Amino acid sequence: ADLETDMDTIADNYGKVLKTNDQAELTTGLANMKAAAEDAKKATPPKLKGKAPDSPEIQDYHKGLDTLIGQIDKASELAKAGKIDEAKKEAEGFKATRNENHKKFK
Numbered sequence: 001a002d003l004e005t006d007m008d009t010i011a012d013n014y015g016k017v018l019k020t021n022d023q024a025e026l027t028t029g030l031a032n033m034k035a036a037a038e039d040a041k042k043a044t045p046p047k048l049k050g051k052a053p054d055s056p057e058i059q060d061y062h063k064g065l066d067t068l069i070g071q072i073d074k075a076s077e078l079a080k081a082g083k084i085d086e087a088k089k090e091a092e093g094f095k096a097t098r099n100e101n102h103k104k105f106k
């Protein structure tokens with residue numbers, strides 16, 4: 001999918017993740033977020049158009065998505081262990097990653 005579609009998928013599922021207390025819904029939402037974040041790594045943000053794949057800017061963009069993916073993995077483990085409150089607390093932390101990276105790349 002293109003980057004905007006991936007971001008919309010991330011945002012839709014993040015909304016569900018923040019709202020639900022259901023273990024299955026939480027796990028599915030996080031899995032959908034992860035798949036879209038992985039796919040977003042294949043795209044180049046319009047702001048970085050023309051940058052070489054190995055440029056510091058593209059590497060930093062990938063690092064931002066890897067940070068989010070790491071946080072999603074942590075939240076997923078907690079959700080799968082039935083630690084719903086802790087999973088949702090971890091998910092709250094995605095906001096800082098989003099804001100920091102949007103400042104740079106959006």
Ligand code: HEM
Binds near residue numbers: 004007010101106
């Ligand atoms: C929970 C985390 C995140 C959420 C909820 C989120 C959500 C969004 C949304 C709703 C958009 C607008 C999409 C549209 O125009 O239809 C967007 C755009 C964008 N986001 Fe994110 N995002 C997140 C994390 C990230 C991260 C970690 C990065 C980069 C490392 C990133 C990079 C971008 C970029 C570059 C755009 C602009 C895309 C374009 O104009 O084509 N986002 N994001």
